[in-house]
Amino acid sequence: MKDKNVILLGPPASGKGTQARQLAGYLGVPCLGTGKLLRDEIERETAVGLEAKGYIEGGSYVPDAVILAMVESWLGENVDGWLMDGFPRTIPQAEALQESAIPPSRVIVLDVPRGDLELRITRRRECTGCGVTFAVDHLDEVICPDCKTPTLVSRADDALDSFKVRYENYEELTVPLFDYYEGLGMLDRVDGTQSPDEVFAEILKLVGG
Numbered sequence: 001m002k003d004k005n006v007i008l009l010g011p012p013a014s015g016k017g018t019q020a021r022q023l024a025g026y027l028g029v030p031c032l033g034t035g036k037l038l039r040d041e042i043e044r045e046t047a048v049g050l051e052a053k054g055y056i057e058g059g060s061y062v063p064d065a066v067i068l069a070m071v072e073s074w075l076g077e078n079v080d081g082w083l084m085d086g087f088p089r090t091i092p093q094a095e096a097l098q099e100s101a102i103p104p105s106r107v108i109v110l111d112v113p114r115g116d117l118e119l120r121i122t123r124r125r126e127c128t129g130c131g132v133t134f135a136v137d138h139l140d141e142v143i144c145p146d147c148k149t150p151t152l153v154s155r156a157d158d159a160l161d162s163f164k165v166r167y168e169n170y171e172e173l174t175v176p177l178f179d180y181y182e183g184l185g186m187l188d189r190v191d192g193t194q195s196p197d198e199v200f201a202e203i204l205k206l207v208g209g
């Protein structure tokens, strides 16, 4: 039987978002990303959205209670199974989810060492001509493989700064969840340094696909 309530966790730049979209399609379940959920609530100007907006504009994190209120209402609309991409982010969120009517059945962590993640970000290029983004093999590459013009730029400095903050956040808040879920016998790890297809194949084996 396929797992229907799956949580996918992993550090920033681990390829988690891509895997989550693919897996949600395969399982035929909706995918919850709290970033998108927040943006939707703010856009619709719901009570919880307006509350969240206040925190974001004040430059602080949206508190667990606000996030949980959003997630619970989302869960209520998606009772036939779901995938969560990067949620829960903290132990209190995980504990609350465990108390919900449809708790997770499996938690999968994409393991990628920090050095590999930084290398991925360093290799990323964007073409200012045609807009394509991809990873270069040689760091001094300037010719776009798509439109063949010398218009490649790197945003690596900014990207590495923001990565550092997000990674440290992940280590501090999310990595403790691994022990929590391991204690519940629900945790599996996948080697995220493999190709996206290999990673997906391993995930499918875990969810019984």
Ligand SMILES: [Zn+2]
Binding pocket: 127, 128, 129, 130, 131, 132, 144, 145, 146, 147, 148, 149, 151
């Ligand atoms: Zn181009």
